[in-house]
Amino acid sequence: MKIRRCHxxxxxxxxxxxxxxxxxxHRGLFEQALDHLRFDxxxxxxxxxxxxxxxxxxxxxxxxxxxxxxxxxxxxxxxLM
Numbered sequence: 001m002k003i004r005r006c007h008x009x010x011x012x013x014x015x016x017x018x019x020x021x022x023x024x025x026h027r028g029l030f031e032q033a034l035d036h037l038r039f040d041x042x043x044x045x046x047x048x049x050x051x052x053x054x055x056x057x058x059x060x061x062x063x064x065x066x067x068x069x070x071x072x073x074x075x076x077x078x079x080l081m
Contacts, residue, residue, distance in 0.1 A: 012044070012045055015042075015043030015045070016043075016044045017046075018034075018037065018039065018044065018047070019046075019049060020033075020046055020047070020048050020049070021048065021049040021050060022050070022051045023048065023051065024051055024052075024055040024056045024059075025055055025056025025058050025059035026057070027058040027061050028057075028058065034046075041068070041070045042070075044070060045070050045071070045072065046071050046072070047072050047073075048065070048071065048072065050074045052065065052073060
């Protein structure tokens with residue numbers, strides 16, 4: 001996986017952009033929130049502002065979100081450590 005220092009994303013032309021932060025390994029809670037928002041991975045995107053891992057029960061599974069085409073992430077302190 002290539003990590004970029006700076007990347008500009010245009011606004012989504014197909015769906016909604018959602019911004020989330022501080023998941024801290026709580027993928028289950030995150031997925032519940034996406035369900036509540038009627039998130040459509042075929043149209044919508046999630047932009048994560050860091051702190052995907054650490055503290056929660058599912059850090060490794062939460063980190064694997066970066067492999068999804070609808071998910072973009074900024075590295076937080078826990079990811080850098």
